[in-house]
Amino acid sequence: MSLARTFDQVARTDSTFERRGGLWVGKCLICNGPIAFDAQTGEGATLEHIRARSRGGTDDPRNLALVHASCNHEKGRRWDPRRRRSQLDYDAFIDCLLQRRLDRWRDAPPPGTPPPPNR
Numbered sequence: 001m002s003l004a005r006t007f008d009q010v011a012r013t014d015s016t017f018e019r020r021g022g023l024w025v026g027k028c029l030i031c032n033g034p035i036a037f038d039a040q041t042g043e044g045a046t047l048e049h050i051r052a053r054s055r056g057g058t059d060d061p062r063n064l065a066l067v068h069a070s071c072n073h074e075k076g077r078r079w080d081p082r083r084r085r086s087q088l089d090y091d092a093f094i095d096c097l098l099q100r101r102l103d104r105w106r107d108a109p110p111p112g113t114p115p116p117p118n119r
């Protein structure tokens with residue numbers, strides 16, 4: 001699956017996202033701020049594994065989120081063992097993000113279905 005296709009899949013299953021012309025517009029999972037990306041290329045957002053693959057996270061869409069590059073970077077910094085964040089804090093943060101992803105979940109239409117109409 002191409003990266004842009006994965007972006008599309010994540011946006012389809014996140015109820016904060018809607019199609020506006022060639023863009024998907026929604027909310028960053030980490031900061032809840034507005035985020036938009038090109039539906040063809042994914043440009044404008046980065047794909048986040050909420051639970052890192054190195055920590056047992058999978059490519060399941062429930063573990064994937066669309067976030068700002070800066071938020072992705074900040075999350076990476078939190079994980080940096082040189083920072084004094086405790087493992088417990090980090091786990092709580094991950095659990096919070098996973099829950100937020102589920103709270104936003106919507107079932108995606110089958111592949112090949114046109115994107116939701118513009119509102």
Ligand SMILES: [Zn+2]
Nearest residue numbers: 028031068071
């Ligand atoms: Zn963000």
